[in-house]
Amino acid sequence: MNTFIIERNVPGASQLSHDDLVEIARTSNRAVESLGVSYEWVTTYVAGDKLYCIHRTDEPETVREHARRGGFPADVVSEVVAEFGPQTADDGMPSAEVAA
Numbered sequence: 001m002n003t004f005i006i007e008r009n010v011p012g013a014s015q016l017s018h019d020d021l022v023e024i025a026r027t028s029n030r031a032v033e034s035l036g037v038s039y040e041w042v043t044t045y046v047a048g049d050k051l052y053c054i055h056r057t058d059e060p061e062t063v064r065e066h067a068r069r070g071g072f073p074a075d076v077v078s079e080v081v082a083e084f085g086p087q088t089a090d091d092g093m094p095s096a097e098v099a100a
Contacts, residue, residue: 001038001056003083004063007076008051016046024072031070037062 010016016024032039039062042054055063060077067074 001040001058003042003080004055004057004060005076005078005080006051006053006055006063006067006074007078008053008067008073009049009075010051010073011049013046013049013051021046027070028066028072031066034069035062035066039066 028041032041038057040056042056044051044053055066057063057066060079063077064074066072
């Protein structure tokens with residue numbers, strides 16, 4: 001499966017209550033179940049007026065279909081092509097150089 005980042009413009013997103021988030025999660029889970037294909041919602045980050053979601057599936061169109069079925073915006077759907085973090089700086093370095 002491929003990993004996708006979905007940017008959703010949701011005015012007032014940072015003001016959503018816990019109950020709002022529970023209902024959104026339930027709606028998303030129902031949409032996932034209805035797709036009939038391999039699909040994983042990993043997590044969602046709320047920041048300002050946006051939701052940033054991490055989903056795994058085979059095709060970007062499946063992400064868009066999930067959004068349609070759930071009634072969610074999917075303003076930007078981007079496939080993740082690489083992942084790295086602070087530990088990546090140590091890759092390929094001899095042990096002595098890492099310790100220095």
